[in-house]
Amino acid sequence: MSRKFATGGAPHFPPHATISGVMRQVLLALVPGIVAYTWFFGPGILIQILLAVIFALGFETLMLKVRKQDLRLFLGDWSAVVTAVLFALCLPPLAPWWIALIGMLFAIVLAKHLYGGLGQNLFNPAMVAYVVVLISFPQVMALWLPPTSLAGQSLSLGETLTTIFSGHLPAHLSWDTISEATPLDAIRASLATGQMVSEARMSPVFGNFGGLGWEWIANFYALGGLWLLWRRIISWHVPFMMIGSVVGLGLVGYLADPGSNPVPLQHVFSGALILGAFFIATDPVTGCASTRGRLIFGAGVGILTLVIRRWGAYPDGVAFAVLLMNMAAPLIDRYTRPRIFGQ
């Protein structure tokens, strides 16, 4: 008696990876950095992450419904959560709640779904959102806190919540007393007044290489990034070239004019460079697909970041650099096509 079977296409093995698995691993890799962030700068960042995730999932649901897509399938891919977390990590910890709302509106609705949803967006949604709020609300986005170890007064969880939701500090505090320039801001401001980098670095916000606290957060981001490399979620090309070009170009600048250029490692360990190198510029959707393309993409982001930091109007340039390279990615891919076997 013969038996009938259901058929299916080859290969028959179960899938090796899933998008949601990739996204969850990216989130997991961010955990050490987030813990360090909370340790140095208080619980504000956790609330920003939570807010951004809630808004992101809300907009994602809305847009999936409007676009008549499978809710369970696409909400389950975790991509909106990754966008939200990466965006939140760029915010000052006490930014008011509506910053996350506006950011996620631009990230999920505009940068992602209006371009065709998952996999179709030309620009990195988290960076689009960050640049929009940075340009639109420069004052709010400049309210950075010093590491808790330096701060005279630190905020409790309750006070942090009130500040984020009301937009006002508790009565006994003022922004002038608690906010502090970021290390990159400090260097920029000092250089503007004709000081040397070495003088700027006298400020207590600096650590061994980058900003106090910041450099440790960067270390933990790097740790997560290395884990992603080991898990083969990301390839080495972009982080290597991005950090490598910053170090290389930074070294040239430092050797040529140590007065107005910090040591290269200062660049590496300040701002969003490490986060960008491992988590943002490695976004596959908006980056290059070919190996050579990724090398060029990474170098491009690194060089543009340094150029913006040195000559641009903003202290950090990672977001702008990533967006500029996003634009160039399709062109780079076109000209870095690998040679086909036997041709």
Place this chain on the structure above:
Amino acid sequence: MTQIDRLTQARQAGEQLHHFHGGLRLRHNKKISCELPLEPMPLPPRFYVPLLQHSGPEAKANVSIGQTVLKGERIGLGSHPGRGCIHAPTSGTVKALARRAISHPSGLEGLCVVIEPDGLDQWKKLEPIGDWNNAPPSELRQKISDSGIVGLGGAVFPTSVKVEEASEKGIHTLILNGSECEPYISCDEMLMREQPDSIILGARILQRAVGANRTIIAIEDQMGAVNQALMAAVTESGAGDIDIVTVTTIYPEGGEKQLIQVLTGLEVPSGGRPSDLGLLCQNVATATAVARAVVEGKPLIERIVTVTGNGISKPRNLLARIGTPIECLIDQCGGYTENAARLILGGPMMGYALDSDSNPVIKAANCILVLSDFDIRPPQAEMPCIRCGECARVCPALLLPQQLHWQISNQQWDETAKYGLSDCIECGCCDFVCPSHIPLVEWFRFGQDQLRSLATDRKQAEEAKQKFEAREARLARTKLERKQRMDEKKRALRDEAERKRKLAEAVDRSRSRQDKEA
């Protein structure tokens, strides 16, 4: 690199091992089918021998219903000489010529010769080539052609066509491919372990048939006992020109182009053949089929089939005749287990799912794989591509699968051709690693079909255009010729008239002169 450099490097095949791009390290799962010894299958109640068992058009049946046939008698004629003739697997009666499922990847039915065995299993008169060592190579090639031998690695390309072409082009090295890189399949390993002598014999015959100087037998590093068995057989045969090379097991290094790259560091030119490098690549099982055909005169009517997977009670290797229903093989292996879910002909990466075990064993059937529920991919939704590039990282043909997928879904056929769609070897590596679960290989098969039919259309259009233009030219020519003829005729008539007029005038003149004189 010039062609001469390439040939020089190809001559050093096997001296140094190289890498190919991408590929996967997969769990072998081969041991489970290697524990029991090779066993020949008993005769089934009926054979269903498909007439399409090779790449190319279906063979024509040359038997009629009710006719008795002997074992090894030719029952199907290839459309071209040497292209896939089919032989009776046993002696018996032709009961029917029926359209049935033929274990073809398309799932389509085809004509089968249905034979009821008479139980005598009586051979036709065998005509071996006794002294093959002194027989002319062309006679050896003719024997291969008459014996219905095809590539037994799974591609079933007619061996005679390959061998003829190779001997025309000139071959220096014969490569016997014993690296079955797909998980689960162990028929070649079993063959090399149990019948190393016939492989060595086949190698020597093939070497003579194509005029090669040496043979390399490539095996995998995880086939422990095989190396010794082959070594012993080589020593015993006294052949000094056969080398055994162990290659690392990375899927798909058993692919012809990949194996050649591993052995020589050279890439077979796109659209070209291994013979462009002076190489001929054959499966080890094909070599034994050649040995049997030449030395014993027996055509290809049986092969080793691995019956394995978590859906089989006692996995093992069987020596099965072509045309045996697969269900008989399953019974021989103790039947299905409870959770048997998918029946696959071939391996888990490139094999195709059959809808019924009434399908017959064919020449391409290296493995009958029955996977259980938890071995196979659950039906799942396809997500959009996130351009992660994993597919390109594992592609042994150095293609950009995500780009090709996008081009095919947008029907940009010229672009797909430019991006090398026809260089895809359908190994399935890209499909396996895709986190979006896009059935890339299915897309590429579809795309390649489209490219082929597009090429045919273009060729036909071109031919039609040429015909039209030839006709136009011919019409214009005949018109011109006719006009020329007409003109000539007119001129002739005019000349004639002129001549007549002149004659008349002359006559008139002479008359008038005569009149005057008169």
